[in-house]
Amino acid sequence: MKISELFFSIQGEGKRSGLPSFFIRTNHCNLRCRFSGGNLCDTAYTSWFPDDKNNLGEADISEVIGDYKKYFSKDIVITGGEPAMYGDEIEKLCMGLKQLNPECFITLETNGTYSGDFLKLIDLISISPKLKSSVPFETEFEKMHERNRINVNALMEICRLSENKICDVQWKFVFTGDDDINEISKLQKTIGFKNEDVYLMPEGITKKEIDSKRLRVIEVCLKNNFNFTDRLHILAWGNKRGI
Numbered sequence: 142m143k144i145s146e147l148f149f150s151i152q153g154e155g156k157r158s159g160l161p162s163f164f165i166r167t168n169h170c171n172l173r174c175r176f177s178g179g180n181l182c183d184t185a186y187t188s189w190f191p192d193d194k195n196n197l198g199e200a201d202i203s204e205v206i207g208d209y210k211k212y213f214s215k216d217i218v219i220t221g222g223e224p225a226m227y228g229d230e231i232e233k234l235c236m237g238l239k240q241l242n243p244e245c246f247i248t249l250e251t252n253g254t255y256s257g258d259f260l261k262l263i264d265l266i267s268i269s270p271k272l273k274s275s276v277p278f279e280t281e282f283e284k285m286h287e288r289n290r291i292n293v294n295a296l297m298e299i300c301r302l303s304e305n306k307i308c309d310v311q312w313k314f315v316f317t318g319d320d321d322i323n324e325i326s327k328l329q330k331t332i333g334f335k336n337e338d339v340y341l342m343p344e345g346i347t348k349k350e351i352d353s354k355r356l357r358v359i360e361v362c363l364k365n366n367f368n369f370t371d372r373l374h375i376l377a378w379g380n381k382r383g384i
């Protein structure tokens with residue numbers, strides 16, 4: 142499993158916002174988001190420009206768990222890149238973390254394009270399906286991204302895990318405009334997830350951008366009976382690594 146960084150910070154998005162958490166950020170992603178406003182993915186160093194030299198590279202699971210021991214927080218967030226690319230290793234990692242701290246609460250942040258048994262060890266699957274507004278038009282990645290960004294079977298499997306109370310889920314979407322709402326509604330009809338599990342967040346990699354879009358996103362949430370989530374880490378620190 143390639144690791145980009147390990148760090149201790151607050152969860153910035155979704156239903157566990159504000160909680161102190163140990164972050165395990167894997168490197169590499171199977172998608173290449175570039176949002177309609179022009180911003181690349183906010184962790185482009187794990188997707189567009191994965192940097193294997195200046196990070197932890199092929200970190201051993203025991204090394205990751207050893208780092209977690211320094212903080213021993215209840216919340217652990219496995220994020221990326223796309224961590225679900227490494228399903229078998231994620232399974233071993235979660236088993237090791239739960240053995241060390243049975244009280245820990247593991248969130249997996251994923252784009253929802255992979256499924257498998259490893260998901261049963263996760264407490265909260267935070268799925269962020271990538272909408273049309275994420276397609277990097279006129280780049281070499283356009284077709285690959287468009288083909289892979291929605292995996293209906295994987296999303297349905299994740300939805301079933303939550304219906305069967307095996308784990309909790311939240312569906313997080315970057316809101317860029319009204320077309321996103323039409324796409325989310327269609328996805329909801331196909332997959333069957335509930336409004337109460339949907340979180341919309343403003344798109345942006347700076348405080349200024351998020352501040353300028355927040356009110357509009359809140360209004361859209363109220364109109365559609367969705368939850369709003371801010372992006373606290375960006376508001377506090379900007380678009381930096383290791384936060």
Ligand code: SF4
Nearest residue numbers: 170172174182188222
């Ligand atoms: S799926 Fe996530 S990590 Fe991958 S390119 Fe998109 S925003 Fe970045």
